[in-house]
Amino acid sequence: MTTTTATSPVLEASGVTMRFGGLTAVRSVDLTVNSGEIVGLIGPNGAGKTTFFNCLTGLYVPTEGKVSYKGTVLPPKPHLVTSAGIARTFQNIRLFANMTVLENVLVGRHTRTKEGLWSALLRGPGFRKAEAASRERAMELLEFIGLAHKADHLSRNLPYGEQRKLEIARAMASEPGLLLLDEPTAGMNPQETRATEDLVFAIRDRGIAVLVIEHDMRFIFNLSDRVACLVQGEKLVEGTSEVVQGDERVIAAYLGTPFEGAPGAEELAEVEAAEAAEATGTPETAEAPEATETPEAAETPEAAESDAAAEGTTSKEGNAQ
Template sequence: MTTTAAPLLDVTGVTMRFGGLTAVNDVSLTVGQGEIIGLIGPNGAGKTTFFNCLTGLYVPTEGAVRYRGTVLPPKPHLVTQAGIARTFQNIRLFANMTVLENVLVGRHSRTKEGIFAAILHTPRYHRAEAESREKAMELLAFTGLADKADHLARNLPYGEQRKLEIARALASDPGLLLLDEPTAGMNPQETRAAEELVFAIRDQGVSVLVIEHDMRFIFNLCDRTAVLVQGQKIVEGDRETVQNDERVITAYLGAPLEDSTPAVPETVTETDQ
C-alpha cells in the first residue's frame, strides 16, 4: 500500500559516528501512512544503529528525523509520546511481571494521572486504571495472548514472548511501529503467524518499519525494502528491484552471481551494530 500524502516518517541524511567509526552514513528514508517498509543488510550493516537514531537512543551526528513533519527530540520517552514505538533485536520484557503487567507498562506513556492521584486513589485514577487494563486486554486478545494474561512473562514460549513485546509496544498507541528482527529464532509456522500479525497491525492504521534477516518474510510483507551496506543505503525498491541489484548480491555473497536471474538468499543470520 503506497501513499502520495506527506510521509509519516521522514529521515534525511542521518549519519552516526562513534569516534572514527561511521556506523550510519547519510541515510535517508521515508515511511508513508499505511506502508510496511523493510530494512535489510548483511552483518554489521548499521540497521539497529539506524533504529536507535530514530528512537532517541542515539543522537545522530548529522541529519534529521521528522515524524508527522516535526523533528523528533532525541529522548526515547518523548519519541514514544510523539507516536513511535519499537521492539528490540534481543527481547526486553520484564521477566518477573505478568503478561498483563508488561502491557500495562507500555500503556504508561498515555496515562495522565500524577503521583498524587495514584497515592490517593482518586476516582479519576481508578477510571484511568480500568481503561488501561481494558486496552491491555484488547491488545492481548489481538496478539493471541489473552489466555496468558496472568502468566509470568518468563514462562511464555519464545514466539509468544515476541508477541508480548509487540503488544507492549502497541499499548502506547503508536502511529509507527519499528520491529527489530521480529522473527529471529522462530520456526516457519511462527514466522507465518508473525507475518499475519504485522498485516493486521497495518490494517489497524499503524505503519511499520521492520528489520529482518529472513528474506522471504521481508519480500512477502513489505511495500518497499531498503538495503544498508556498511552504513550506507545502496538501493531501495520493490522485491524485484532489490533481489536483482548486483550491489545487493555482492554484499550478501561476496561476488556477483553468473545466473541471469540472481536472488538474495532466503535467510541470512546476522549480528547487527
C-alpha cells in the same frame, strides 16, 4: 479514491549519520515511511541497521541529519519519541520477566496516562477510571495477538514465539502511528514466522505504519511494500521487493562478492566494536572482535582441507628427517 493521508509521510529521516569516534556506522541515510505502509530494512551483519533504528528512536543522537514524525522534528529522547507516536521492539527480547503478561502490556501504556504521583497515592476516582481503561485496552491488545488467555502468566514462562508477540503488544500499547520491529522473527520456526507475518499485516490494517529489520529474506520480501538495503552504513538501493532482489549489488553484498567500495572485514569489525562499546558504555579503544560474521573473513571448507593437507605433509617430512 485514495485519500491524501494514505500516502502522507509518517517518518522522514534525512541525512542521518552516526559516528563513534572516528568510525562512521551510519552515513547520510535518507528514508521515508508513509502511512499505511510496511517498509523493510535489510543488509548484511554490521551494516548499521540497528544503529539506524536507535537514531530514529532517540537512543542515539545522530551526529548529523534529522528525524521527523508527521512533519515534526523528534527530540533525541526515547520517552519523548514514544510520546510522539513511534514505538519499537528490540532484537533481543526485553520483557519484564517477573511481571505478568498483562502487566507487561500495561507498562506500555505509561505515555498515554496523565495521572501523576498524588493521583496514584490517593487512588481517587480519576485514577481508578484511568486504571480500568488501561486494563481494558491492554486486554484488547492481548486478544489481538492471541494471548488473552495467558494474561496472568509470568512473561518468562511464555514460549519464545509468544514472548516476541508480547513485545509487539507492549509497543502497541503506546498507541503508535509507526511501529519499528527489529528482527521480529529471529529464532522462530516456520509456523511462528508465518503467524508473525499475519500479525504485521493485521497491525498495518489498523492504520499503523511499520518499519522492520529482518534477515529472513522470504519474510521481508513477502511482507514489505518497499525495501531498503544498507551496506556499511550507506543505503545501497531502495525499491519494491522485485527491484531489490534483482539488484546485483545486493546479491554481491549477501554472497560476499566484493564490489567497488565494499568494506573489508577489518572495517566491519571496527564498526561492530564501536557499536558494542556504545551499548555497554566501555571505552571505544576496546579490542575489536574478530569479524567472523563477514563473508570475507569466513574460511571455506576447501581452504580448511587444503591447510590441513599442507600441515600433514610438513609433519611427515619432519618425521622423515
